[in-house]
Amino acid sequence: MTTSRADEAVRVVRADKGSLLVAPADAGEPTRVTLDRDGLAELDGTRAVPTVGDWVEVDDGQVRAIRPRTSALVRDSAGETSREQVLAANVDVVLVVEHLDPDPDLGRVERMLTLAWRSGARPVVVLTKADLVPDPEGTARDVAQAAIAVDVHAVSATTGGGLEPLRALLTPGTTLVVVGPSGAGKSTLVNALAGAEVMSTGERREVDGRGRHTTTHRELVAMPGGAVLIDTPGIRGVGVVADEEALDATFADVAELVGRCRFADCHHTGEPGCAVADALADGRLTQRRYDSYLKLAREAAYQARRSDAHLRAQEKARWKRLTKDNRAGRVRP
Template sequence: MSFDEGAARVVRADKGSVLVVPDDRREPVRAVLDRDGLAVLEGGRVVPTVGDWVLVDEADGEPHVRRVLPRSSALVRDSAGATSREQVLAANVDVVLVVEHLDPDPDLGRVERLLTLAWRSGARPVVVLTKADLVPDAAGMVQDVAAAAIAVDVHAVSAATDEGLEPVRALLTPGVTLVVVGPSGAGKSTLVNALAGRDAMSTGDRRESDGRGRHTTTHRELVPLPGGAVLIDTPGIRGIGVVADGDALATTFADVAELVAMCRFADCHHAGEPGCAVTEALAAGELTRRRYDSWRKLAREAAYQARRTDSRLAAEERHRWKKITQEYQRGMRGPGRPRD
């Protein structure tokens, strides 16, 4: 097998290697990474992820990832732990399906958080509310979620009964890549199977204690769908660190951003200052306290992540220049020349 021409797409990423499908649609091939698990992307080095297009060669006798091609979009979350590293969940995605269950009641704050990640990625977000067959008023719940998902399509579906899936299936046009994100037990894998028309992903039984499905997906994987679309399923995300810019937050919270722009002072803290449009909207009931608190929380997290990232980049730059200086000093001394 030769990889001399064209690119291959990552369908699954594991430690030290990735499973790729060449663009001529041959069988998946396992390609190894460098020892550090990274590959070149636009002058830097990154961990290849599901959805990436990569260049592979076999110069060393086995398929080896040499380069990641530029990403048209990237769904990014803050990595777990104390580092400021970011984790790319999926690359080159066109549509982000934000999946939330209707039973138990949907968590609006979580929907807003996932929408912020989706808007930041550069892909189009769509909210899919699962388990519609288990609630008496799915239409009313859709309206509640739509109020928190401004300018985003919201669909209530039941993968078990095939109810409401038509508008979601309409997204599955040839060449489109979708990614499914949401909490454990939201029915993501069941939704993937319904869209694929087969048991592409494992599913768990529904727990009677709280109505949630059991967590089954343990890795991200690209699944081909009928008609030429592909879909990436992801493990349930518990703590979702925000990696967002101002535009992503302003899009998710367009109503709050509009009020902020109307405040008398540009640096208004919305804490009782005169002419604060946000405070006035809260007092009049035009803006709910829940949505305001959600906006404040995500804005603080995004600002904190930005500070951490700036600190990391500064440290890396200092390390780079320290290394350059050391190499320069070694060159000035020459071989065998003693230190002054």
């Protein structure tokens, strides 16, 4: 479990610019510690930004190192840079939260599941506001077709309905993270699981069901039973940082069809013996799901290419700087 290094480090409860709020493993009083001027710390031989859920080593009130992460929920950053953002570290369960009212966005669920599978944690889909729709279980079954091998739960944080399977996840030493769009009721869900108002909530707009960004930062919250949960701000757009394994986990049905095509390099655009085309033709695979798969695969491939170019440029700049410093007699370690 993620507590294996707790006797040697403190855990990041909240990350702010230039400093962290950290707490010991025994859930003692949190304290504020600082970062270096770049906001970075050593991690696996490189420099990284500490995030909520990290175990960090502190010396004289300053973070010196980040312990190796057992898992990391990563998104592509906004904008044209190739920098990745770690949303949470050392997570065991990712709760992918989507609202039932208005209707759930299956493409968004698939996107969040891909991030969850990539993290190394276990994804669980939570469909909120079950009390506002006539057939929540029927919709949950529809969502389950897009969430292969993933538990899907329709819940109402307001009435408490359907929360027992989620409470069963709150076992000692388990870390959960909640991800989803604004207005999905993530903070309300966290409060219901905590049995107290630990996160502020806001009213949703009736015109489109969206809520205000009541959670403006990521924060680790203690849960009953010894678990901890990380709430996150609503995410409108999530850049995919994925690999083939994560995509194949989210789209296991598509991956299985691809593997059955007659030709290994089949482009699924009219080649003979194409299992994908056959499944689209007879309805076993919907065009919406296949389009979602193609979109995420393209995004993941583009991000990987962009990241490689960025890393090459970074390495070139580092060696150029080292050479310059060496010539000037001030070699850096």
